[in-house]
Amino acid sequence: MALLGRVAILSLPSGALSEPKLHRQTRNFRASGLSTRSEQLSDTNAKPQYNPGFLDHLFLNLFRNKMAQEIGWDSKKPGYDGLIEVANRLMIGRSNSETREAAVRIxxxxxxxxxxxxxxxxxxxxxxxxxxxxxxxxVTALSCQWLMGPCTVNSVDLPDGSSCASGVFVERCKYLEESKCVGICMNTCKFPTQTFFKDSMGVPLLMEPNFSNYSCQFKFGVLPPLPDDDSSLQEPCLEICPNASRRRAATSDLEALKCPKA
Known part of the structure; x- marks a missing residue:
């Protein structure tokens, strides 16, 4: 979920640092408090590396605390693993539309x-x-790498035929890969984030996750299709989904292979 981190820190609750002890390496800490991307391995399948900095830990704990408050429950796991458990819990007992509304509130x-x-x-x-x-x-590219991994600002085509440096390309979304679920991506990230920016900030946003390589293209200034017309909902479960292999073994029906949480 995209955050305007420089501003969000103003609402940081007093317990936001109560999660894991912050680990800081002087050589990775800059004035902004955000770490930089390390060199990638030559292996094209290697995960892009991002070493979290001081503000990254603040943003993670702030976001997780807000999610836990919405749900009324928190994971016992520290750090990012606990965040993923909380995101999974957000969908339990809610319809997809209720989950999206809760994510917008967060x-x-x-x-x-x-x-x-x-x-x-x-x-x-x-x-x-x-x-x-x-x-x-x-701001998204600067402040959200703790959630998504390395990302860069790029140029996107706008509806009026012009192009604008209002895109953000996420090389390999950590949130998608760690959650292992198309439905969690759709209902706790893509749809609520699109709604939030358009309705609360007046900025249209189209997010285009790629479920084959886990990349994602943000297109600020571009209106998304209606949720029912979004082709992302037709995607089958991820290869890494723990339940997907059982469904693939049981049927070849493409409709049955779609993520049940989406």
Missing amino acids: LKSLFPPLLLELYQMLIAPIGEGKVAAMMVAR
Whole structure:
């Protein structure tokens, strides 16, 4: 879920650092508090490496605390593994639409009062929305690598035929890969994040996850299709889904192979 990290830290609860002891290496710490991407291995299947920094731990704990408050439950596992357990729990006992609504509430709770309204009123209209789209793309790429892994700002085509540096390309989404589930990606990340940026910040967003290589393309300034028309919902379960191999062994029906949580 995309966060405007520089602003979200203003609403940091007092217990946000109560999770695992923060580990910091001086050579990886910059003034911003965000670590940088390390060199990738030559193996194309190797996971992109990202070494979390001080602010990354703050953002993770803030986000996890907000999720736990929404659910009324927290995992006993520390760090990112615990976050994934909480994300799974968010879907239990809820319909897909209820899960998406809960995820939107979590995103909104990360921001100080009035900030989202002011952004939508004052920034979103500038330059036909392009300024706001480019701003959130840069903040997303800067502040969300703790959640998604290495990502970069890139240029995307807009509906008016122009192009704009309002995209964010995630090389290999850690959240998708660690959750091992198309449904969790759709209902706790893609759809609620698209809704949040459009409705709360006035910035349209289309997210295009690639379930074959776990990359994801964010396109700020581009309206997404209606959820029922989104081709992502037709995707089969991930190869790494623990339940997918059993379904593939039982049937070759493409409809039956679609993620039941999506």
